Amino acid sequence: MAAVTFDHLVKRYGDNLAVNDLTLRIDDGEFLVLVGPSGCGKTTALRCLAGLEEITGGYILIGDRVVNDLPPKQRDIAMVFQSYALYPHMTVHDNMAFSIRLHKLPKAEVAAKVREAARILGLEGLLDRKPGQLSGGQRQRVALGRAIVRDPAAFLMDEPLSNLDAKLRVQTRAEIARLHRRLGTTIVYVTHDQVEAMTMGERIAVMRDGVLQQVGTPKELYEKPGNLFVAGFIGSPAMNFLTGRAALDGDGVRLVLDGAEVALSGRAGAAARSRGEGSSVTVGMRPEHFEVGPQGGQGLVRLPVQVDVVEFLGSEELVHATFAGSEVVALVPVASEVKVGDTLDLAVPDTLVQVFDPDTELSLDGDGPR
Template sequence: MALVSIRSVNKVYDGNVHAVKDVSLEIRDKEFMVFVGPSGCGKTTTLRMVAGLESITSGDIVIGDTVVNQLPPMDRDIAMVFQNYALYPHMSVFHNMAFGLKMRKFEKPEIDKRVRDAAAILGIETLLDRKPRQLSGGQRQRVALGRAIVRHPQVFLFDEPLSNLDAKLRVQMRVELKKLHERLGTTAIYVTHDQVEAMTLGDRVVVMKDGIVQQVGEPLELYNTPANKFVAGFIGSPAMNFADVTLAESGGRLWAEAQGLRIGLPDPIARRANGRNGAHATLGIRPEDIHLASPTDADDLCFEAEVEVIEQLGSEIVLDTRVGRSAFVASVDPSLRMKVHDRLKLAMNPARLHLFDAGSEAAI
């Protein structure tokens, strides 16, 4: 059990590719921290630097209370699960799991006990004599997890461990991982490009892009108050709608205007956007925060949209609509009936509006 502290860490490859830029993070004891971002955002590189598989160009990484910058992987007391499992093909499941203990010169009975305990937790007791090639994808994944947990390390590192599994198994293993973490309480760092995994697994989530940390926070915090347009668009499915708008003051209120769209900004946002009259900005609203307008909706939150695609999902209908030059996706009540090219009056939930600076893309 330990905290992991990443302090102003940089990684530059071959003197020109700056993969990780000045990342500082505190991962608390027993926390499940998820790094999420598109491929090439530096999340895996950061994880590999914590593991000691990648050198650190500048900065410090601390595990527990030791600066581990110069320590080889074996002395960092970590365990890692790789995307492709990396099971030793010539060893049985038992020996795969026992390898780390043998290398650390544990006594035979202790190795046996630990491997059997781990196998029991993961439900693979009957597979201990098999070779990796005789296992299914999900079983291999469990062995890879087992190999990590037998050592009782201070920190678990996961590098996209579920991305090679099919969709159904992935959901199942996600739940098991969560249970496993609750049971063991070991600090974990988990890298993924899947925002659903990030939201469901993480105690906290780090969103990265181009080697820079965009935002760190609890899943709902990222969802409700994204720090910038990238985080807003990355977290949530279907993704948040964005419309390029011009801010205009009239009648003592601030309006977001675009072709076919004129939304009166509610008070908190209007106050934060004070003094931006005439400026360009990006208006953001999640599909689930748009609904079919009813008489009770204020006119300044409504807009007319033309339906382009209807996706009936059973639990909801996802509508692709067009408003002037902007496209809006709305998820609406599944009982509604409509046709393509219908013109609908939709309304936005004022409490859920987001506004982003057109230049810096930071939330206003």
């Protein structure tokens, strides 16, 4: 086991800057998820760590060792690929034993390690099969097994769940988290799926266009997104954004939009106020924080909306509504009995409203990380 450090890592493909000055430390035994949309550089960063790509600048450390110029086999890492990359001509047993055989372990030890990994992953009955005879989920477990027999300093996982169906994905997600608790090995996990990131990661690093946007626990990223991108990327359904001009109004602030106004109170109001009269401000509200037409008004930010579409999800409904020409999505209890065509008030406690500078895209919340 070992910590992993990216120190000002740069990776360039010709003119394209795939990873731009990435500095990130992953603690020994930590489960860190690198997340971002496709093309954000997360997989490239992982491949640089694995030694599959040469880096353009900076340093990569595994433990205290700079591994910049070491070939993959000397980095003491194991990787799980999106395609699983199982050797199709070898049995499950041989797939798992491949690496430790190359490391010249005694036969008995190889067999013991493979047996142990198979036991952990429930693959005992499948050791003589070839990958072609396995289901997607089983192949996935073999890929994990191939990694854990190595007992490496760190596991690198490149979207290992993306080829599984939805149900199996949820199941395997929990399995990987359990595996991590059991083995305690450092895991660097790449995904584009923010739900995976939120549910699995002890910490999450959000990337965009090769640049690290924010690192934090899932809770930190959800509650205090550092910028518009993180705010919009983390959370499902995505956060609603409204951009308008701040009008100072006594102690409070009104956000003036096209033909509508929103009164901002409390912390959100203070943050908007700090921008000054007439300045442009973006507010963000999470769909799940809305209430439908609550009584009272203290500490609430209210949006009078017209309902366009209601999607029934079982215990909740997803309400698509229009406010001042923008779409607002709210996740409300079925008991709210919202109907298409209704005009109603959606309200959010002002403590949950995020305020951003639309120019720099940074959060204006004094407490939030930048």
